[in-house]
Structures are given as C-alpha cells and as structure tokens.
Amino acid sequence: MTDEYAPLVSPKTRDARPARRCITCCVVGTLALVALAHARGFQPRAVRVRRDQKSLQLSWATAGDSGDSALGPRCDDVLDASSHAPAMTARETALMLKYLAGAHEGSTWGPGEALYLEWGSGGSTATFGTHARRTFTVEHAVEWCEQVRAWPETSCMARANRWEMFCHDAGHALEAWGYPDGHGYSFDAEPANKEAAKSSESSESTKSSFHPGFHDAMRTYVQAPGRFGVAAYDVVLIDGRFRNACAFAILPYLRRGSVVFWHDWTREDLESLKVDAKVLSSETPASPTHRTYHRAAGRLFELVETADTLAVFKVDPAVYDTMQSMA
Incomplete structure (x- = not known):
C-alpha cells in the first residue's frame, strides 16, 4: 500500500513510521480503555510500562476503593x-x-x-x-x-x-443518643397540674430545641x-x-x-x-x-x-x- 505521506518525509523517517504508528495506536487504545473503564465506575490503580518487553500493565480498582490492595x-x-x-x-x-x-x-x-x-x-x-x-x-x-x-x-x-x-x-454537650443537651423534646405524659406546667415554661428546665x-x-x-x-x-x-x-x-x-x-x-x-x-x-x-x-x-x-x-x-x-x- 502506498504511503501518501512518503514525499513529505525522508527515507529514514519513513522507515520509522510503522513503529511510531504502532506506539500511537497503543497509546490511543490505552486511553480509550481508561475512558471506558472510568465510565463503568473503574479507575486505574497503577499503570506501569515495561520498556524491555514493550508491554503495558494495568491494575484496576472500583472507583473510590483506594487501599483495597x-x-x-x-x-x-x-x-x-x-x-x-x-x-x-x-x-x-x-x-x-x-x-x-x-x-x-x-x-x-x-x-x-x-x-x-x-x-x-x-x-x-x-x-x-x-x-x-x-x-x-x-x-x-x-x-x-x-x-x-x-x-x-x-x-x-x-x-x-x-x-x-x-x-x-x-x-x-450531648444527651443520650447524641441529642444536644436540652433539646427540648419531651415524651413524658401530660402533667396532672397544667397550671404548674405553664408557670415553669419560662424556667431554666425548659430549653429551646434549636x-x-x-x-x-x-x-x-x-x-x-x-x-x-x-x-x-x-x-x-x-x-x-x-x-x-x-x-x-x-x-x-x-x-x-x-x-x-x-x-x-x-x-x-x-x-x-x-x-x-x-x-x-x-x-x-x-x-x-x-x-x-x-x-x-x-x-x-x-x-x-x-x-x-x-x-x-x-x-x-x-x-x-x-x-x-x-x-
């Protein structure tokens, strides 16, 4: 197949194009893989390139699972x-x-x-x-x-x-179950002496719930x-x-x-x-x-x-x- 870019490059550069294209394809493919995995809720935990074997190693973890290893x-x-x-x-x-x-x-x-x-x-x-x-x-x-x-x-x-x-x-200061001290919620039965209860509404024992x-x-x-x-x-x-x-x-x-x-x-x-x-x-x-x-x-x-x-x-x-x- 004729390379349409051949007239624009030197023979030396032209000979290196297949290898460069291979590397480019690998990079593009890897980025596409990362994008797909991220869209599905995965994130790369580690990316390592071993030059001697010309291989790419990836390990994956679900998003937010840092430390799972x-x-x-x-x-x-x-x-x-x-x-x-x-x-x-x-x-x-x-x-x-x-x-x-x-x-x-x-x-x-x-x-x-x-x-x-x-x-x-x-x-x-x-x-x-x-x-x-x-x-x-x-x-x-x-x-x-x-x-x-x-x-x-x-x-x-x-x-x-x-x-x-x-x-x-x-x-x-907190009460039981983490309520703020004096939260003001009373679950007690209605007092028998309503007049006494009214007179105590302004006392220190009755506190705001807010x-x-x-x-x-x-x-x-x-x-x-x-x-x-x-x-x-x-x-x-x-x-x-x-x-x-x-x-x-x-x-x-x-x-x-x-x-x-x-x-x-x-x-x-x-x-x-x-x-x-x-x-x-x-x-x-x-x-x-x-x-x-x-x-x-x-x-x-x-x-x-x-x-x-x-x-x-x-x-x-x-x-x-x-x-x-x-x-």
Missing part, C-alpha cells in the same frame, strides 16, 4: 452479637443483612462486596460493617467514638483497612460522605442526627442501584409518605416523635420496602437523572 482478612468471625447488637428489631437487622449481601433483585454486588456508609455508630458498625468490603462511619459523640473504636469488631476492621470513622466534635451553634457546627457531620474519597456507596444507613439533611447530602454519592436505609420511621411518617409528600408545602408535626422524615424522602427517593421502623429507599430515577445532567 491492602485489605486484611474479613472480621465477621469476631462479631459479638450478644454485646454489640444494633438497636433494631430482628426483622430490621435481617433486612439490612439481606441488602448488604446483595441478595435482592437488581443488586450489583455480592456477599462481602458492598461499600457501606453509616451515620451513627454502635451495634450497626459491628454487625453490618463486618459484612461489607469497607465500612465508613460518621459519628459526633466523641466519648462514644472512643468506646466503639475499642470493640473487637472495629479494632479488627481497622487493622484490616476495612473501616474508617469520622468522629466530629460539634463542641456541644441550638444555632450546634446546628451550624453539624454541617461538617452532614457533609461527611465526601471525606472518605469514595465515588459512590452501595449501602447507606441514615441513623444519626439531622437525617433529612443527610438524605440530601448523600445524593451525589449514590449509584442508580444504591440503597439507602433510614431508621425510626413512625406510622405517621410512612402514612405521610404515601400521601404524595412532594406537594406538601408546610405542616406542623402531629406529635413529638413525628420528625417529618417524609419531607426529604418524598422528594428524593422511592420506597422499596419496610420492616418495622426501618425503611429502604432507592434514589428517584428523575432525581438521579437530574443529578447526572448537572455533573
């Missing part, structure tokens, strides 16, 4: 289910484990392969974290962080490079998913503070097939979710336990199934497509 053994064999069980019912725990194992329709991961993120540490970390490939925990109660870090399960996962915790100090300093400091906690270098999580558990805000914050870190678990849904919330919460503009909580979870979930997710007070969601396809078009 150093993963140690699984830690599910050290799980102390009697001491470190999650604060969930048996049905709720079984539902979490089912999805973590990828034993649901449309799953793209298998047992021990999921990237798991949780807001709120404790029994969920020990029980569910040991069933994931890597676990990422967000917590804000500093003293509780230290206790959880000392558990055999989390110690094992940390040594195996399978667990990372972001412990955020909001700089505020703490500007605490709310502002917790922005870092809500936005924590971006701290771990993970492109997308497979399974997410929202079980800490500011759950509506966390639901919005996790959107950029979800795949189409990712699942989001949201704990402590009341019957009121689930009923409100059924009523097309997307058109609700304002409302007053019907009871102290009515957290209006549906106001975020109804705008972002599609309900998949429930077990007691645990709800499983997938991102609304329209919301996901909009997020992708804005990326």
Whole structure:
C-alpha cells in the first residue's frame, strides 16, 4: 500500500513510521480503555510500562476503593452479637443483612462486596460493617467514638483497612443518643397540674430545641460522605442526627442501584409518605416523635420496602437523572 505521506518525509523517517504508528495506536487504545473503564465506575490503580518487553500493565480498582490492595482478612468471625447488637428489631437487622449481601433483585454486588456508609455508630458498625468490603462511619459523640473504636469488631476492621470513622466534635454537650443537651423534646405524659406546667415554661428546665451553634457546627457531620474519597456507596444507613439533611447530602454519592436505609420511621411518617409528600408545602408535626422524615424522602427517593421502623429507599430515577445532567 502506498504511503501518501512518503514525499513529505525522508527515507529514514519513513522507515520509522510503522513503529511510531504502532506506539500511537497503543497509546490511543490505552486511553480509550481508561475512558471506558472510568465510565463503568473503574479507575486505574497503577499503570506501569515495561520498556524491555514493550508491554503495558494495568491494575484496576472500583472507583473510590483506594487501599483495597491492602485489605486484611474479613472480621465477621469476631462479631459479638450478644454485646454489640444494633438497636433494631430482628426483622430490621435481617433486612439490612439481606441488602448488604446483595441478595435482592437488581443488586450489583455480592456477599462481602458492598461499600457501606453509616451515620451513627454502635451495634450497626459491628454487625453490618463486618459484612461489607469497607465500612465508613460518621459519628459526633466523641466519648462514644472512643468506646466503639475499642470493640473487637472495629479494632479488627481497622487493622484490616476495612473501616474508617469520622468522629466530629460539634463542641456541644450531648444527651443520650447524641441529642444536644436540652433539646427540648419531651415524651413524658401530660402533667396532672397544667397550671404548674405553664408557670415553669419560662424556667431554666425548659430549653429551646434549636441550638444555632450546634446546628451550624453539624454541617461538617452532614457533609461527611465526601471525606472518605469514595465515588459512590452501595449501602447507606441514615441513623444519626439531622437525617433529612443527610438524605440530601448523600445524593451525589449514590449509584442508580444504591440503597439507602433510614431508621425510626413512625406510622405517621410512612402514612405521610404515601400521601404524595412532594406537594406538601408546610405542616406542623402531629406529635413529638413525628420528625417529618417524609419531607426529604418524598422528594428524593422511592420506597422499596419496610420492616418495622426501618425503611429502604432507592434514589428517584428523575432525581438521579437530574443529578447526572448537572455533573
């Protein structure tokens, strides 16, 4: 075949053209391979060219899986289910484990392969974290962080490079379950002496449920998913503070097939979710336990199934497509 560029090059250069074209083809082919792999959620962990053998060696890792090459053994064999069980019912725990194992329709991961993120540490970390490939925990109660870090399960996962915790100090005194001190939510029965109750409303014992300093400091906690270098999580558990805000914050870190678990849904919330919460503009909580979870979930997710007070969601396809078009 005649080389149309032959008159423009010297014989020496012309003789070198096949080799240069070969190198060019290899480079272009490699770039195309990298682009294809990246589009499918993979990133090159290492690229090495061996000049002596004129070969290109690539090793791949799923996006956000930096450090997988150093993963140690699984830690599910050290799980102390009697001491470190999650604060969930048996049905709720079984539902979490089912999805973590990828034993649901449309799953793209298998047992021990999921990237798991949780807001709120404790029994969920020990029980569910040991069933994931890597676990990422967000917590804000500093003293509780230290206790959880000392558990055999989390110690094992940390040594195996399978667990990372972001412990955020909001700089505020906390009550049980990480509520700010004096959060103002009272679940006590109505006092017998209503007049005495009214007279005490302005007393020091009655505190506002809104703490500007605490709310502002917790922005870092809500936005924590971006701290771990993970492109997308497979399974997410929202079980800490500011759950509506966390639901919005996790959107950029979800795949189409990712699942989001949201704990402590009341019957009121689930009923409100059924009523097309997307058109609700304002409302007053019907009871102290009515957290209006549906106001975020109804705008972002599609309900998949429930077990007691645990709800499983997938991102609304329209919301996901909009997020992708804005990326």
